Amino acid sequence: MATKTQSAPLPAHEIYIEPKQLPKLRSNYGSYVDSNTVGWMLPTPADTPIKEIRKRFENDGFVWMKGVIPRGDVLDMREHYFTHMSETGILKPDTSPRDGIFNPENDPIAHSGVGGTDLPEDKKKVEKLTSAHTTPIYLAFLQHPQLRCFIREFMGWKKDVMVQRTMLRHNVPHGLSTGIHYDRIFLRAGEAEFLTAWVPIGDCSATGGGLMYLENSTSLGKRMEAEFAAAAAMTPAERINGFNRNMARDGQLSHNADEMGRTVGAGKRWLAGDFEAGDVVFHNPYLIHGACKNEDEQGRIRLSTDLRFYEEGAALDERWMKFWTPDDGL
Template identity: 65%
Template sequence: MAAVTRAAPVPAHELVYEPHQLPKLRSNYGGHLEADSVGWMKETPIETPLDEMRKRFSKDGYVFIKNVLPREDVLNMREAYFKHLESTGILKPGTSPRDGIFNDGDDPIMHAGVGGTDLPEAMDRVNKLEQAHHMPLYLAFLEHPKLRTFVKDFMGWSKDVLITRTMLRHNVPNGLSTGIHYDRIFLRAGEAEFLTAWVPIGDCTAAGGGLMYLEHSDDIGKDMEADFMKRSEQFTPEERISGFNTNMARDGQLSHDVKTFTADVLAGSFGDESKQRRWLVGNYEAGDVVFHNPYLIHGAVKNEDPLGRIRLSTDLRFYEDGAPLDKRWMRFWAPDDGL
């Protein structure tokens, strides 16, 4: 990419860091991560043979695929979402909904997104978030043939099922981001394993609030889940499948402090102690998708985007048709659904 200059500015939705520029990163709480504890995710071109993609997924627990979706289709979805929320004052005056620049003169807590305990108190804003999950353009976006065909081909399924409760969420600069977790915590009622697709809706640099993954951590997630199941033997069935049970943090996350969590995990008894455990991040561009397994530990970087862009994304979970899935998730997200 050409250098960014005052004479030739790059539109906000096109600015990315050069590969060697790994910025300082942090989570909701705790200081910035040390440079040696962070690394880049492996990028996989969409033209890569499926067998090679599957090998990477099996080895790393994720595969970061470039250009799964047409860029303009993704940016159109971004524009529609922020037009929908524009009346809340979330956007900086005079900026385009397509860029999604945060109104930095406002309180980030007042413009929280879906997915935690940080929903805004104003019910009109909460209603806007709920309504966004029903927008015709969003529902069509979820059925995009490029995405759905890729999922079926990658998994070798004759037919896929996308659970209805998707997580269309935004993350404003300096607001609360998603804590550290693995996805199985929240979908314990179904016996079948599932595939998660994290879809950034717009460009998102490494410091822009996107996901970070704890390297080679699916063994830790599996050990944690086995430990939880053993300790929850006396729970009621409802308590056992809840992501908010007494063994979890207040909002179902493992932690909101990456540095402390990493130190505790490395000092603990979960997973293979010989494995390297860096936090992996990416420069996500509109059209990219990250697929990961249910046990890979991940969370969101604190959004400190230099241009003030709001991170927008959706979390999708796919099962094979006919598999015993978590039926609690077969309804649209609602702020009081307990999930």
């Protein structure tokens, strides 16, 4: 069936190409999400009027932008990262770092790179994960003019400030992936709101570890945050801690998308997409989301970076103005 024409742009969560089989999504634990509660995100072309882009973001809490960064630049970054990591044995022998194919002879857990507490025991691997955040090529990639110019235009800012602590993550097939959360949990110290940019570094299908969003969950995230803050008396330091006694052990809301969708998110769908190198998904601090389990049939490793932006002069979370290290407590 041909692509449907649109007399007016659809909300960003509506399916606009048919037929296309819905993906089988699951997170770290639990069953596959019921197909009746799965939907496709709508990609937004780069030439969409900025007014419409802002409208989609306001309505849905996210906007998936196509081709923000030139594809070749993103693939160059992918090649650099896996060249940097290659001595850990993460790559399948005789394959290109640009492709990022996982060595199936390896234990996926031993090559986890999702950050936080889920790190390999091998100190050399942890050192490579840490140093990857400060290589000149990666730092230059974060300053990509097409990405930064788009953010300023989209947000209407004269100047943007990116927090220094970024999350450059790889998720190997069948390994651990990022749990379900909203970003404000981890950036509670600053009073200002921020913008998250999720940048897939390479092609990433819905079943290859891409992000999934709980539709229309911004108000739910805000309500949960208010309830967490009011649940018990806490010191200021405890309140801003993403791992305080009101949170799960690793700060996530859940690692079971199916269960959370049927309970907390009843009546809402999990939305996913087939992302391409050059795409960027922008979302607000309260939208509930997590990574799909990487079950890529080609064995591709999902690589991405999470970036947070404030307007210059805003009351940002100063704790995040330093490079990520495994022991930073954030």
